[in-house]
Amino acid sequence: MPFVHGAKTRLYFNDQHISGYAAGFTTTVNRNLAETTNLLAGGTTSIPGFQEGGMTIDGFMTTQIPLGTNFTDLLRNASVEEHGVLSTAIPGALSVGYPAFITMGDPTKYEFESKVDDAVSVSYEIQGEDGTADWGVLLADGTAITADGEGDSVDASADFSPTTNGGVASLHVTAVGGTSPTATVTIQHSADDSTYTDLVTFTALAGDTTSEFKKVAPGTTVNRYLRATFSDFSGTGASYNIVLAFARR
């Protein structure tokens, strides 16, 4: 498998593609260990405790034009949202099957730094829901989808699937075209790459850019193959730029 360079990373934040304002990201998951060292242990002992995870996005401050695509505006607006923010980071390339890191969570910190010899930078931290950030795969690569159809299937291999603990999905719709467009995005799974069943169905798309985070309940089987499905296209010249990822848990 080839190594990947950070310059190919792409970042999505709610309904925005922010790679033009961001310089990189860090995803962290920590498991706290509760110490149980006792007189008879003969050494340090511990038991697994709580887990925490999240994502830090590093980027650059810009002026206020155009409003709505300014990275720092996004951060400021997101920091007061009640229901958290959704970030998906795709290192390697925007290519179906590549790794994707999903963080749905609450903003905990942003930090600006200005120096005389440098661009003004910003760092933004998100604490992940459920105490984690999820490592999944990309199912739709941001290219414009204009008609019903299916994305390429992604094979998790027989060694690592099926899994039985559900998962999480992130959808970013960064551009919409056409008159009165509608469409439905679904993630499907399959045991044989032939017969596919719906796993996650997102809220029907309409005329606005949007993002959505969905959970598949713990205990749910997720079969070996995954793919994106686009359906119910209507309107004149309907077009959606869609980034879609799924992570097994």
Add this chain to the structure above:
Amino acid sequence: MADSDKVKVELKKADPEPKKRYKALVGINYPDPRPGKPEKRANAGDEVNDLPKAAIPGLLDIKAIEEIKK
């Protein structure tokens, strides 16, 4: 042999076992057995009897379908 002496023999095929019917509990896309045809789609609640035989045990396992009992 005169026509009146001919015995007409009809070979009758045994009735095929009726296909089991299933109710889709989630949306399912499955291949059309006819070459070159697009996938078929069953939405949740639809009744189908043409699912690929090999896929049925797995679909029952994940509760994507249930058999319709007569």
